[in-house]
Amino acid sequence: MKKIRNETQKALIACPECDLLHAAPELDSGDIGRCCRCDAILFRHQLNGLNRPLAFAATGLIFFFLANLFPILIFEMNGNMQVNRLIDGAVEFLDSSYWMLGILVLISSALAPLLVLLFLIGILLPLKLGVTPLWPETQIRMLEHVRPWAMAEIFVLGIMVAFVKLGDFAEVNIGLSMIAFMCMVAATVMAYISLDQDILWERLALVRGQKR
Ligand SMILES: [Zn+2]
Missing domain, CATH: 1.20.900 (Dbl Homology Domain; Chain A)
Incomplete structure (x- = not known):
């Protein structure tokens, strides 16, 4: 089995509704990220x-x-x-x-x-x-x-x-x-x-x- 390296070290987030990939931005506590295509919630940066x-x-x-x-x-x-x-x-x-x-x-x-x-x-x-x-x-x-x-x-x-x-x-x-x-x-x-x-x-x- 081979481990896959993340060369860019940039995390990608897939939309749970439409599978569109987004580059994870820098976030502050309390921020909510939404999909740019279907508006579904991608993540919540919890306080x-x-x-x-x-x-x-x-x-x-x-x-x-x-x-x-x-x-x-x-x-x-x-x-x-x-x-x-x-x-x-x-x-x-x-x-x-x-x-x-x-x-x-x-x-x-x-x-x-x-x-x-x-x-x-x-x-x-x-x-x-x-x-x-x-x-x-x-x-x-x-x-x-x-x-x-x-x-x-x-x-x-x-x-x-x-x-x-x-x-x-x-x-x-x-x-x-x-x-x-x-x-x-x-x-x-x-x-x-x-x-x-x-x-x-x-x-x-x-x-x-x-x-x-
Ligand atoms: Zn979406």
Whole structure:
């Protein structure tokens, strides 16, 4: 396999709507670039394109640990109380004949969301400190691979459905963990929205250049 060199070092941006190539101009924070042919948005130069996602990812990680400390749902039926933690659903499946479903739930509700946050912090925190992250290309690639598996928001939806449906048979209460989990989902989404990939690669090149 051969790496293709960008001889001009001038980045080209393809329009997501009509595929027209544009030479990437020098941009200031907050600028929005539009296609000269179809007016589609080519890029948004985010304000604090690295600091904000780092802050959101760190917040998400704190909420992830809080979500695992407290009960997520509390059932009460005929005087019997059952307290469920976040991990209990996956563990129940793993102990039964539906173990494959258990693995899927474990990956999509806990492992993948955690890895997404760890990769984001693993890339952004060293850049913030002015040092090269460990294996940055691998971490960025892994982030893109893991991201589709992180379906924490679907998990929240599932719990809300269970909460409504089971409410007819038993007294169901939402635990502190549920609020922390929803905050983690929101923080992760905000980290992605505020992340500016262009600034990320620019900062990476800058940090590496300083090292040489
Ligand atoms: Zn276009």
